[in-house]
Amino acid sequence: MDDIDRKILGLLQNDATVPLADLAEQVNLSTTPCWRRIKALEEKGVITRRVALLDPAKMNVGLTVFIAIRTNQHSLEWLTRFQRAIDGIPEIVEVYRMSGQIDYLLRAVVPDIAAYDAVYKRIIQRIELSDVTSMMAMEVIKRTTVLPVSYAE
Known part of the structure; x- marks a missing residue:
């Protein structure tokens, strides 16, 4: 490159x-x-797709919720079930497996707290978890999809 x-x-x-x-x-x-x-x-897979970015507020999903999940199960079987459980929840837009105190960090977008509560209930209905902590974003300080290109080799 x-x-x-x-x-x-x-x-x-x-x-x-x-x-x-x-x-x-x-x-x-x-x-x-x-x-x-x-x-x-x-x-080469550098450009993976071209998309339209939508305004969350205009799509009525202006509330961002970060969901920190801990589990006491660390098998591939459980991970596969977890992936299947969250795949069917469109409000969950990002999922990360983490190091440290939290096992998984999810980002969900919803219209309000009631909608998040419904998402939460779908998650716990589909998979067993040790602990779930939810954090509501009060303000977006920076949001971008632009990756730095200077490191590309």
């Missing part, structure tokens, strides 16, 4: 709908070589 690829990635992260001709001009290439680079980045 070179500086032109990094610049293409930076530009596409900010606006994946930018016309190819404009993108090529911004990275000082003609359209065909620029298109080839994009296709190569897709084939």
Whole structure:
């Protein structure tokens, strides 16, 4: 990966709908070589997909809830059941397996506390947990989907 690829990635992260001709001009290439680079980045799995980002408030899911989960079960069987349990809950938009005091950290988006309570009940109905702690975000200070491109090799 070179500086032109990094610049293409930076530009596409900010606006994946930018016309190819404009993108090529911004990275000082003609359209065909620029298109080839994009296709190569897709084939290598660097670009995994192109999506539309929606405004959570306009989608009526303006409340973000972080759910810290601890379990006393650490088998692959339990992890598989856990993954299946949360896969069917669309309000859960991110899941991380953690080190330290918390085993899993989930991020959910919902309209209100009552909707979160329904999500919580679906989780505990589907899988046994040792401890669940929920934290409501009061304000979003920074939210981005843009990854730093300077580390890409």
